[in-house]
Amino acid sequence: MKPPPSIHLLPDLLISQIAAGEVVERPASVLKELLENALDAGSSAIQIQIEEGGVKLIRISDDGCGIARDELALALTRHATSKIASLDDLEHVATLGFRGEALASVASVARLTLTSRQAGANHAWRLVGETGATPEPAALAAGTVVEMRDLYYNTPARRKFLKAEATEFAHCAETVKRIALAHPGVAISLAHNGRTSFQLAKGDAAARAGAILGDDFIAEARRIDTGAGPIRLVGHCSLPAHSRARNDAQYCYVNGRFVRDKLLAHALREAYQDMLHGSRHPAYCLFIEIDPAAVDVNVHPAKTEVRFRDSRAVHQFVFHAVQKALSTPAGRAPAEAIVPLSASTAPTAQAIPSPRPPSPAYSSPSGGGAGNRPRFMRQESLNVSEPAARAYYAFSQAAQEATSTPAPVAAPAPTATEHARTEAMPQASESPQAAQQSPAALPTEEAPLGYALAQLHGIYILAQNRQGLVLVDMHAAHERILYEKLKAALDQRQVPTQALLIPAVFSANAIEVASAEEHSEALHALGFDIAAMGPTQLAVRGTPALLQAADPTELARALLAELAEHGVSQLTTARRNELLATMACHGAVRARRQLAIPEMNALLRQMEATERADQCNHGRPTWTQLSLAELDRLFLRGR
Structure with missing residues (x-):
């Protein structure tokens, strides 16, 4: 039987090589440790030279405080550092390096040379790490030069794990960028195989x-x-x-x-x-x-x-x-961010159902399934409040006065149709004070997204502001507005339900029917009124008031699918927001929908009052700006 091994102390070189396995993973690791030492020395300029991805050479020259002659050899000793001296120092460490392992670890797996000169010294001193000899006089203006050559020359097995030269240099360059971003007051240059990769001058962040x-x-x-x-x-x-x-x-x-x-x-x-x-x-x-x-x-x-x-x-x-x-509202700089008006203070127009002629499509309460279900009462126009209409009329009036007749023209009063819109579109967000101003004063107010001019292919809104032309994706913008309103209403447990004049009945499978019955309370909390009409039919009797322009059947199917898969207990904030985003997408105004000018302006004003209105729920932009200068360049004006 073989005798048990005895316990013994490891040699210092092996200890350093073991530590190097944790500190020196690749050339970029060496570069990081050496750069941190240079920065801790108070350098204002650092030059980096690399060859063969850092495997053959890494040389870092700085203009820091330097190392004294008698401390050069100590700097290559494990756990020797000038940055901490006690546990209290460790708990309040403010330097990048503090363990005293970097130089010793690098010296154990590469050929390391230190050259340094402190301020006031007659000349510099150089120490070659592998020889262990005493420091020798050297020429150096100021600071320190650390030169590492032939990484892993004495541990060839570890060298096999390194990647191609281009890959290792890419890691080195990324390391320099990470450190340079945090120290804009230090000039840094990087060269690879004699070719300068980049030079970063001193500056601000x-x-x-x-x-x-x-x-x-x-x-x-x-x-x-x-x-x-x-x-x-x-x-x-x-x-x-x-x-x-x-x-x-x-x-x-x-x-x-x-x-x-x-x-x-x-x-x-x-x-x-x-x-x-x-x-x-x-x-x-x-x-x-x-x-x-x-x-x-x-x-x-x-x-x-x-x-x-x-x-x-x-x-x-x-x-x-x-x-x-x-979350800055659309078209505004962060400093101009406004708080969206609450339900209690936001000006709204009294919604009055628009008169509609009798139609056979609405006459029969009986109906079959999805194929021949009765159509539900839905308005085809969008909600516009009086302030939005007045702002637009005042703007157009001022434009006419500037180009033609100086006589004032009274702003036409909103028509009955414009006054009686449903909640399918958000209310405009002008304040009562703005609405009470004279028409001549309104156009001088800054409207970040400007005022609508027209629609393009029923998809985009073209608007004019002080800077030039604004293009708005109306579906994406309306989707974000509805989404934020739904989140706020659900957080306040105040999601109003709009009853349908005629319920929308559709064919449903057993899982959908069971989900509607099981999660009836959750459905009511989301503003839905869904009831079973039989073993294979469901009826949507009410939908969220914010989404009454959407197809209730599509909304109900999407909602029931989510509840069947995840249940109420798993409706975390993230899952809940995904569900509300789906609802908002179904409820937003669709492409090819023709909008009146006041309706477009109502959408623009609400975008300006909605957080995160620069992007839709899926991260796509909702609007973009073309300045007059950009338009002039397109048409070669001024050339």
Whole structure:
């Protein structure tokens, strides 16, 4: 029988190589550790040279404080650092590096050379890591040069796991970008195989983000700068309409350190919920500033994961800050964001059923199933309040006065048809004060989305504002308005039901009938009145008042399918919102629907008062702007 192995101490080199397995995963890992050391040294300019993807050479030159001659050898020793000295320092660490393992780990798997000169020293000193010799005099103006050559030269098995040169360099370049975004006051240059990849000059955070993520990112992103107690969030997040196919433009930092934290990722994903199209990913560059004592950065070898003491508070803060930035009503800058009017204060027009001639289609209460069911009473026009009509008439009057007759023309009163619209379309959001102003004063007020001119192919609304031409996808815009109204009504448990003049009866299978009976309370909460007419028939007697222009049968079928699959107990916020989005899509005005000019203006005004109205429920844009300058370029005006 073989004797049991004895316990013994591992040699220092092997200990360092074991530690290197956690710290030095690939050339990009080496680059990250060396860059963090350069930044902790207070550098204002850093030059990076890489060869063969970082496997052959990584050289980093900085102008930081430098290392004293007597400390060069100590810098290559494990757990030797100038950044912490006690447990209290560790709990309040504010530097990027603090463990004292990086240089020792790199020196154990590569050929490392340190050259450094402190301010006031007569000359620089160089130390070659593998020889263990004493430092030698060297030439260097200031700062430190760290040179790593032949990564994994002494552990060839690990070298086989590295990818192609282009792949490894791509990881290195991404590492530089992550660090450069957090330090815009440091000039950074990167060269690969003698060719400069990029040079980043000193600047502010917006300029650095534009240089790395593109100027289009800054142009189409919302600025965030908010705080609550000991936490602050600063940065930019892209609008949902400018999302990306991959999540390669998501940068999140905690106290200047790039992190991939599941809690923060979830908060940001929830903030973009029901605003992204398909499998698109948002782009953002966000910096969280928090008391170092409230976050633990010593939970991962690569320091890319953190742990917050009050994780729920951080999650909710980030979620609400980003959601608020994305919720600015359409056409307004974040600083101009307005709060949507509540049901109690919003001006509304009294809805009066429009007179309709008798029709055989509405005369017979008896009807069969889906094929010959009686048609339900539905208005074909949209809701317009008096303020919306007056605003439009005043605008058109002012335009006529500017081009022709100076005599004032009274705004025509709304017709009976315009006054008696149903709730199929949202009310306009002009205030009573605006409605009481003189017609001449109204056009001078800024309307972010302007005033309607016409419809294009029954799909788009063409409007004119001070900047130029506005194009609106009327279905997408109305869908968002209905969706936000449904969410607000359901949250307040005030989803009004509109009874149908004649119930819509349709054929249903056994599962649909059972679901209607089982979830009758949930259906009433959502504004539906659905009853069984027999073992194979259901009747829709009422639908949500906001959706009365929709086909009740389609709405009922979609709703019952969701309830049958998920049940009420699984209707979480996300699932509930998906259901409401489906309802809003069915209820929104359809393409090829002809709208009157006042109806178009009512839609524009409601868009301006609705949060997240820049995108529909699926993340598609609802409107776009063509400036006069862009139109002039199209027609070569001024050339």
